[in-house]
Amino acid sequence: MTSNIGIIIRREYLERVSKKSFIITTLFMPVFMLLLSAAPALIMSLNTSGSKNIMVIDESGKILPQLENDETVRFTSTALPLDSLMGREDLDGILVIDKQIISKPEMLRLYTRDAASTELTGNIENQVERIVERERIESYNIADLSKILEEVKVNVTLPTSRITDENEATESSTILSTVMGMVMTFILYMFLMMYGQMVMTSIIEEKNNRVLEIMVSSVKPSHLMMGKIIGVGLVAVTQVILWGLLLSIISSFVMPAILPDTMATDIAAYNAGNLDAASAANNIEMVQMFSALGSIGYIIGLFGYMLLFLIGGFLFYAAINAAFGSAVDNIQDAGQLQMFVVLPIIIGLVFGISVVNDPSSPLAIWMSFIPFTSPMVMMTRIPFGIPVWEIIVSLVILYASFIATVWIAAKIYRVGIFMYGKKPNLKELIRWARYK
Amino acid sequence: MELLKVENVSKHYSGHTALDDVSLTVKEGSIYGLLGPNGAGKTTLIRIINHITAPDKGRVIFDGHQLTEKDVTSIGYLPEERGLYKKMKVGEQAVFFARLKGLSRRDAVNGLKEWFEKFDILPWWDKKVEELSKGMAQKVQFIVTVLHHPKLLIFDEPFSGFDPINAELLKNEILNLKQQGATIIFSTHNMGSVEVLCDDITLINQSHNILSGSVEDVRRTHSYGRYRISFDGDENRLLEALGQHVESYKFIPADIRGKSLSLKLRDENDMREIISIANDTVLITALNREVPSMDEIFIQTVKTYNAEK
Numbered sequence: 054m055t056s057n058i059g060i061i062i063r064r065e066y067l068e069r070v071s072k073k074s075f076i077i078t079t080l081f082m083p084v085f086m087l088l089l090s091a092a093p094a095l096i097m098s099l100n101t102s103g104s105k106n107i108m109v110i111d112e113s114g115k116i117l118p119q120l121e122n123d124e125t126v127r128f129t130s131t132a133l134p135l136d137s138l139m140g141r142e143d144l145d146g147i148l149v150i151d152k153q154i155i156s157k158p159e160m161l162r163l164y165t166r167d168a169a170s171t172e173l174t175g176n177i178e179n180q181v182e183r184i185v186e187r188e189r190i191e192s193y194n195i196a197d198l199s200k201i202l203e204e205v206k207v208n209v210t211l212p213t214s215r216i217t218d219e220n221e222a223t224e225s226s227t228i229l230s231t232v233m234g235m236v237m238t239f240i241l242y243m244f245l246m247m248y249g250q251m252v253m254t255s256i257i258e259e260k261n262n263r264v265l266e267i268m269v270s271s272v273k274p275s276h277l278m279m280g281k282i283i284g285v286g287l288v289a290v291t292q293v294i295l296w297g298l299l300l301s302i303i304s305s306f307v308m309p310a311i312l313p314d315t316m317a318t319d320i321a322a323y324n325a326g327n328l329d330a331a332s333a334a335n336n337i338e339m340v341q342m343f344s345a346l347g348s349i350g351y352i353i354g355l356f357g358y359m360l361l362f363l364i365g366g367f368l369f370y371a372a373i374n375a376a377f378g379s380a381v382d383n384i385q386d387a388g389q390l391q392m393f394v395v396l397p398i399i400i401g402l403v404f405g406i407s408v409v410n411d412p413s414s415p416l417a418i419w420m421s422f423i424p425f426t427s428p429m430v431m432m433t434r435i436p437f438g439i440p441v442w443e444i445i446v447s448l449v450i451l452y453a454s455f456i457a458t459v460w461i462a463a464k465i466y467r468v469g470i471f472m473y474g475k476k477p478n479l480k481e482l483i484r485w486a487r488y489k
Numbered sequence: 490m491e492l493l494k495v496e497n498v499s500k501h502y503s504g505h506t507a508l509d510d511v512s513l514t515v516k517e518g519s520i521y522g523l524l525g526p527n528g529a530g531k532t533t534l535i536r537i538i539n540h541i542t543a544p545d546k547g548r549v550i551f552d553g554h555q556l557t558e559k560d561v562t563s564i565g566y567l568p569e570e571r572g573l574y575k576k577m578k579v580g581e582q583a584v585f586f587a588r589l590k591g592l593s594r595r596d597a598v599n600g601l602k603e604w605f606e607k608f609d610i611l612p613w614w615d616k617k618v619e620e621l622s623k624g625m626a627q628k629v630q631f632i633v634t635v636l637h638h639p640k641l642l643i644f645d646e647p648f649s650g651f652d653p654i655n656a657e658l659l660k661n662e663i664l665n666l667k668q669q670g671a672t673i674i675f676s677t678h679n680m681g682s683v684e685v686l687c688d689d690i691t692l693i694n695q696s697h698n699i700l701s702g703s704v705e706d707v708r709r710t711h712s713y714g715r716y717r718i719s720f721d722g723d724e725n726r727l728l729e730a731l732g733q734h735v736e737s738y739k740f741i742p743a744d745i746r747g748k749s750l751s752l753k754l755r756d757e758n759d760m761r762e763i764i765s766i767a768n769d770t771v772l773i774t775a776l777n778r779e780v781p782s783m784d785e786i787f788i789q790t791v792k793t794y795n796a797e798k
Contacts, residue, residue, distance in 0.1 A: 060588050068577065263572035267630065269541050270566035271589040273558065471536075484503065 057272050058280045065284025069251075070291060079292050083299040105145040105173055107163075108138055112152040119184045126176055135164070142166070148177065155192075158185050227437075231409050234433035237359050238405040240293075241432050245366050245398050248289045249374045252282060253387060256378035256470075265470050274470060275463035278379075282371045282459075289367055290360065297356055320344045358435050358444065365451040366428030369458055370394055376462035376482065379469030386476045393479070401429035412437040421447050424454035461486050492517040492641060492672045493538065498547035500533055507533040508544070509696040515641075515674060515689070520667055522687035522704070523676040524783075526791060530696045531676050532569070535643055538674070539566050552640065562591045565639035569646045569676070571630050573618045580605075580614035583633055590637040597636070604632040608658070623650045631659065635666060642666060643674045648682065660686065680783035690783075692790060699794050704783070711786045714754040715779040719747050722771030730770045734759050747774055 069075055105126045110133075111117035120128045128148070131138065138147050146169065151160030161181065163169060190199050213227060256278075259265045268277055319340045377390040404426055408417035412434045420430040427447050435444065468485040469477075477485075493515040500508040508530045515521045525531050536542045538549060540561050549556040552563070574582055580601065587597035605611040608628045613621060621629070627650045635642060644663070648656045663686065667673060675687060683690060683704070690707060692700035700707065714736070720727065724740055727750065739751040754763065767773055781789070 057589055060585065064577075064585055068574075259574075262575060263568070263570040264574055266568040266570050267566075267572070267586065267633070268589075270539050270564070270568070271561060271586070274541075 058276050058283070061272065061277060061280025062284040062287065065255075065281050066287050069285065069288045075288070075292070079295050080299070083296050083303060087300075087303060106143070107146045107148050107177075108141075108144050109148045109150065110135060110138075111150045113150055113154045114152075115188055116150050116154060116181060116184050119187075120180055123176075126173060139164070146173070150181075154181075155185055155188050158182070230436040230438075233355060233436040234409060234412075235406060237355065237432040237436075238402060238429050241359065241363055241366065241428050242398060242402040242405075244289050244293065244363055245370055245428070246395070248285055248367055249370045249394060249398075252285050252371045253374040253378035253391070254384060255281065255285070256375055256466075257381060257384060257387065260379065260470055260473075261382065269470070274467040278372075278375050278463055278466045279459070282368065282375060286364060286367050286371065290364065293360065293363060301352065316340070316343060355436060359432060361448055362428040362431055362451070365424075365448060365455060368455040369424055369451060370398065372455065372458040372462040376465040376469065379466040380472065380477045380482055380485075382473060382476075389476075390479065390482075397425035398429070401426035405429035405433040408433055412439065418443065422450055424451045427451055464488070490517045491515060492552055493674075494550040495534070495538070496548050496550065498534070498537060498544040498549065500530075500537065500542070500544050506696050508537075508693075510547070511693065511696070511698045512547075513691045513698060513701060515672060517672050518667065518670055519688040520663070520673045520675055520686050522683045522690035523674055523693070524678075524680075524683065524690055524787060525693035529693045531693055532645070534693065535566070535568075535645060535674070535676065538641075538643065539564060562637065563640045564643065565590075565634040565637065565641070566643045567630060567634040567645060567647055569649070571627075573626055573629065575617070575619040577618055578614075579610075579616055579618055579621065579629060582618060583629055583636075586633040587636050590639075592637055600636050601632065604636065607662075608632065624652065624655055627651060628655070631662075635662075635671075639671070641672050641674065643676070645676045646678070647675070648677070648679060680787055683783050692787065694791050694794050695798070697794075700786075700790050707786060708780050708783070711789075712778055712780045714757050715752070715781065716754065717741075717749050717751050717775075717777045717779050718767060718773060719749040719775040720767070720771040720773050721747060724748065724750060727767060727770045730766050731763060734763050734766075749775075751779060 104122075104124055107126060107128050108131045109117050109120065109128050110131060117128065117130055122128060135147060135149060138144065144166075146163050146165040149162050149164070151157070154160050158181070163174065163177065187199070190202065259268070265277075272280075320343055323340050323344050373394055374391075377387055377394070380390065381387045401420075404417075404420050408414065408420070408430060411417065417430060417434060420426045421434055421443065428451065431444065431447050464486040465482050468488055469482075491514045495511060495513045498508055498511050499506070511530070511534060513521075523531055523534070533542070537544050538551075538556070540556060540558055551560050577585070580598075583601050583605075584594060584597045587601065588594065592600070602611065602614075605614060608631075610625055610628055613625065618626065618629075631647065634644075647659060647663070651659060660682070663673065663675075675683070677683065687704050689703045690701070691698055702710070718727075728735065728738065731752075734755055735752055736755045737753045741749045741751060754760075764773075764776070
């Protein structure tokens with residue numbers, strides 16, 4: 054009889070994996086995701102609309118000579134009054150600088166015909182700031198003052214180390230933990246929603262076209278349900294693993310090519326343990342992050358945890374989905390019941406994102422033990438490094454709860470698949486679960 | 490030798506009773522008709538025999554022992570409402586169902602090819618199910634039901650969706666299976682096919698077994714006191730003369746035999762007396778014992794039962 058579960062798993066798995074839509078999404082999703090993350094840079098580089106022509110009325114006479122032109126903006130001097138320039142459509146903007154600019158740096162204004170881009174205003178602000186600073190320093194008439202000020206400047210970044218269970222310190226990057234946590238929580242959320250829905254719709258479909266009537270004469274309803282849940286679950290695992298492989302292949306070949314040379318040298322120095330924060334060309338946090346991303350062990354460790362929580366969370370929710378699917382005749386009727394599945398998953402996602410600020414708060418710890426929210430919340434917390442016992446307890450609770458939901462779901466399923474016509478509510482489902 | 494015994498089975502759902510103390514015995518190698526109006530409890534009984542649901546009370550004895558889950562592989566069930574996976578290929582799907590019944594892949598493929606050939610659907614092996622006509626899908630379902638040579642076959646409305654030619658083909662295959670030793674439970678509303686195919690029947694109405702026995706016995710019992718007198722003369726005078734001997738009657742104005750009265754007598758032993766009374770009143774042209782059709786028996790038994798309730 055147990056071999057029948059195997060036959061069903063095989064059918065459910067092959068049916069989905071051999072679908073064109075599965076192959077396409079599996080292959081193109083990682084490419085799409087990478088493109089999406091690179092999109093802002095791409096758009097920027099495509100969006101240069103030539104250099105802007107800015108006419109400058111500099112009443113102080115100190116700013117204009119020091120303004121530098123570049124490929125995006127060109128400044129030209131003028132003595133004409135503002136009014137006479139307003140009508141000129143060949144200009145991209147008129148910059149008016151008050152003669153008191155050095156003492157009152159807010160006394161300047163840019164007039165433009167189109168909305169001024171942040172790139173342009175940022176450029177002008179930076180330049181004027183620098184020039185005013187320089188002018189002020191020089192006005193003190195102290196020799197080498199600018200050099201002294203330069204030497205006084207400091208820039209502190211706080212590297213963090215986490216004390217492991219073996220009481221050793223390991224380096225950790227807060228930014229990286231946050232990013233990894235968010236990404237994995239979101240992937241988990243997506244999979245729980247998508248594949249949970251898949252279990253439900255496919256049961257409704259089987260019920261609707263009466264295949265179930267034939268199936269139940271050779272398979273126990275509970276076996277049928279388990280076969281479907283496991284089959285669909287394996288599809289999810291296949292997809293995640295394929296994505297992981299594809300992403301790591303892409304990143305190991307593509308990332309070195311994209312990263313600037315200075316970053317590569319810094320990473321090499323960091324990995325060798327002799328990176329000097331002061332001399333590094335890049336922010337130490339960024340160096341840490343890219344270094345970790347390039348470290349296979351770190352990625353595989355996180356990925357392993359994600360799989361464990363993905364499988365546990367999927368099984369837990371799929372059983373509930375299966376029970377609901379068996380109870381209704383069409384997907385529209387399922388809406389109301391589905392709220393009981395969708396809501397906790399969304400709550401889990403929201404909490405998962407918010408615990409980033411304090412991954413060790415009591416709320417975060419409790420949420421990561423409750424099976425409804427634990428997969429998402431745990432996935433945010435794990436990258437920050439939490440005690441292993443917490444992960445184990447969370448997993449044990451999750452898998453034990455899965456056994457409970459499957460047991461109850463099987464009872465509802467057994468009754469539900471023969472119920473046609475009426476739309477049951479939660480109370481009725483609970484009564485079904487009590488039938489002999 | 491009986492293959493299946495259902496003993497005092499009851500099944501309640503919240504609010505209603507699907508089966509109330511139902512018993513029946515199916516002889517090995519026979520075709521057993523399970524009859525009854527819609528909603529009488531037939532499907533529930535079939536599901537209990539299939540080990541899909543468990544009875545609240547009573548038990549099911551299959552092949553000499555209490556029915557267990559393992560026996561499901563010795564049963565083939567063709568449900569009334571039946572479907573297939575639409576997106577799957579026909580052959581692949583048939584193999585899938587056969588494997589669920591415990592056949593190895595190779596046995597399944599070999600057996601299926603034979604049946605597909607017989608039913609003229611071999612060219613459809615690699616087509617998707619959604620491309621099949623309803624009749625062809627029904628053929629596939631029938632094949633899947635019988636492929637694993639089950640001892641007990643349960644057909645629920647097997648002929649629905651078939652044209653007369655294919656229905657005939659199916660009927661012959663069912664008789665073939667019986668000849669090869671299979672025991673068949675046959676549930677239908679088509680009483681004509683019951684008369685042709687079934688050895689024994691049970692009529693279930695309002696969750697009770699209200700009539701059981703061999704088709705011959707049932708029909709003979711129901712022919713008790715039923716006669717048809719064809720005559721020349723006045724039917725009202727005849728009825729008046731027969732008076733209290735007649736329990737009920739039906740007047741048939743005129744057919745090939747002339748006009749006749751279909752009579753249900755109170756006591757068959759009064760037959761001699763009745764004939765002489767009739768003979769004195771009208772000219773008798775024919776006198777026959779009437780054997781009711783299963784259709785009539787079905788309607789009459791159910792109506793009588795419901796009226797008494």
